[in-house]
Amino acid sequence: MKILISGFDPFGGEKINPAYEAVKRLPDSIMGAEIVKMEIPTVFHLAAEVLEEKVRQVDPDVILCIGQAGGRYGITPERVAINVDDAGIPDNEHKQPIDEKIKEDGPDAYFSSLPIKAMVEKMKEAKIPASISNSAGTFVCNHIMYQILYIIDKNYPDKTGGFIHCPFIPEQVVDKPNQPSMNLVDIVSGLEAGIEAIIERYGKEDVKEIGGTIH
Amino acid sequence: MKILISGFDPFGGEKINPAYEAVKRLPDSIMGAEIVKMEIPTVFHLAAEVLEEKVRQVDPDVILCIGQAGGRYGITPERVAINVDDAGIPDNEHKQPIDEKIKEDGPDAYFSSLPIKAMVEKMKEAKIPASISNSAGTFVCNHIMYQILYIIDKNYPDKTGGFIHCPFIPEQVVDKPNQPSMNLVDIVSGLEAGIEAIIERYGKEDVKEIGGTIH
Amino acid sequence: MKILISGFDPFGGEKINPAYEAVKRLPDSIMGAEIVKMEIPTVFHLAAEVLEEKVRQVDPDVILCIGQAGGRYGITPERVAINVDDAGIPDNEHKQPIDEKIKEDGPDAYFSSLPIKAMVEKMKEAKIPASISNSAGTFVCNHIMYQILYIIDKNYPDKTGGFIHCPFIPEQVVDKPNQPSMNLVDIVSGLEAGIEAIIERYGKEDVKEIGGTIH
């Protein structure tokens, strides 16, 4: 089994992106599965081109992208990606699309095909704060998640894919009062736990666990 | 022009639902459009049956549902509804579905067909805190929004519809420390402003305004 | 009985200060007590001079100052004022003292001599979110509270005094995402309720109610 994991490069004025920092620190093999790591640019569409090229080369069973969600308290597997780019800030090539479709011929949204409930359960067993998120936003993180699920839908029906957001790390919030953060070591542990859940439930349904949000 | 507006009944241990309280206080006519008001039960599927019956009777041009989002700071028009019921708490008939599709034959999501950016802009001009929300949750609020957009998609292609969440009112947070709230008078003003935007932009595209979120 | 109530002028880039806006809207008489209102400048020491001059003229039984605490969710009677000016931003005359004593010959702190527990209780009975605060900060609000209690301690042992912080009003947070606010009407109701508690318990001990904070 082969799992391709990407992490974004820094954006929005940050010097570091904990997503790729965590991806780099993952082991090369988890429960027998090969872990292939890559950095992708925080740029609309280009991120998807770079990732898709790698998918062709590596032919992974699972495509998992990791991104930074400053302001979140725990690690958050995303439930759904929506077909819209609506950038609150410019991407790393200064593009700032407003309410543009990602794919003209795509549906309004795709659900993650990863076992997000089992992933959260496993992360919490590892003592890492985690929960399902029902919105990946409308910036490049949601964009790449939608693109993964679109190419899986169109071209790779046997692959599965999804997205995980992780918090700031402490050094990023030293000058941002009252912002939560998580040590990189804990982010790495949480991602490993999530990947274990992906491997354990591969080919099976997700667990049925309460995890919804009222709004 | 005719606008059907629903508000939910109280749920989750609350004695009051600011959504229906606000709907009740709206004028019967806004900018020449007739406003038809109704309360709907906070119950999966039943809410949709009750609403659809009213749609058949009233034949409105616009279907707008209002719900309570305790913990939010402002009024939030929702961008998208997703095809899943995942209840963190039981509904008012003690049903608590976990990860069930709302409509077996429906797509993963529907975007609101209301001009949400113009609505937020108009609310803020009226000095009411407001922003776009990219997740209506996975409880009955998301459910009814999905159901509206599903019946519009299948049966009423000329109608438009969507959903607005509003915060707790002060009396609801007197014993909930550090929870934001908004006076009912302000919620009513915000909804009126949003409805004015719906009327003004009826048949036109939404405004192009920055309003996305990074995650 | 005579109660002198001051509210600060706008500071920190705000165009309005809900403190004085609320003070202006109070009735001139509450439960038979005369309410004397005044605006004071958000300036270290000058605020105290202006207030003390008014105290000499009016000879009130109670001196109550009101200030804005942006970011708070409810109305918060302050428990204690500390003998330090430590300004995170400049005051309205561009002074920004760092760790300076307010009064060289003053103690480290003074407790409010108002019945803060009864005030919170009465505000909550009026359905207004309220709680005790254990810190008035280190800016001009804490400064004036310390100054009031200092002059009472030194010169006016028969008077009582204290301070109440109130939240932003909605128009102040329209462009500040995720900031709580309270309608001016509710701030006025909360202040009236607090003043009623002051009058009812005048000359008596405060109520014994749980209201402490763990940290």
Next chain:
Amino acid sequence: MKILISGFDPFGGEKINPAYEAVKRLPDSIMGAEIVKMEIPTVFHLAAEVLEEKVRQVDPDVILCIGQAGGRYGITPERVAINVDDAGIPDNEHKQPIDEKIKEDGPDAYFSSLPIKAMVEKMKEAKIPASISNSAGTFVCNHIMYQILYIIDKNYPDKTGGFIHCPFIPEQVVDKPNQPSMNLVDIVSGLEAGIEAIIERYGKEDVKEIGGTIH
């Protein structure tokens, strides 16, 4: 030079108190100063008796107490302790005093005699989120800080003392949604940095740095 550092035992339903966990993990010597560690009970008055007994035995130059402040985002040296016990929850011997003076003959408050600005500066240099806090609450943490400063004031004028609050650690918030936490390794680093500042500035004034709060 000798520094006595205490950490509280678990309270309020927690199984662990990161304060003592962090204290245990400190080195026995920092910059040549001897670090003497102890656990104290989260019990009003008893905590002070246990600590004072140790002060007599050890005769430290500095007395530093560490406590848990669940909900805080960073490490927070406290500026001031106030002469009141007002318990929102019972202590570990089921006592819950309401608005009782800690010391009948004590002043309303004592300022920390530690260089809190230099401590925060040093913590931030070590990339640990930190800031001054202006309230240690009204529970056992504030109590012990007041007691330390009281005994220093009355009996040990050559000693200095103060208090530092630290956040929850991740395992404590796994089932507390949207609560910030900090890895124990980072709490230990932050405390070490703070202790280094205490040693470096021993016998000198604190640095003059902006660090106040508006309210």
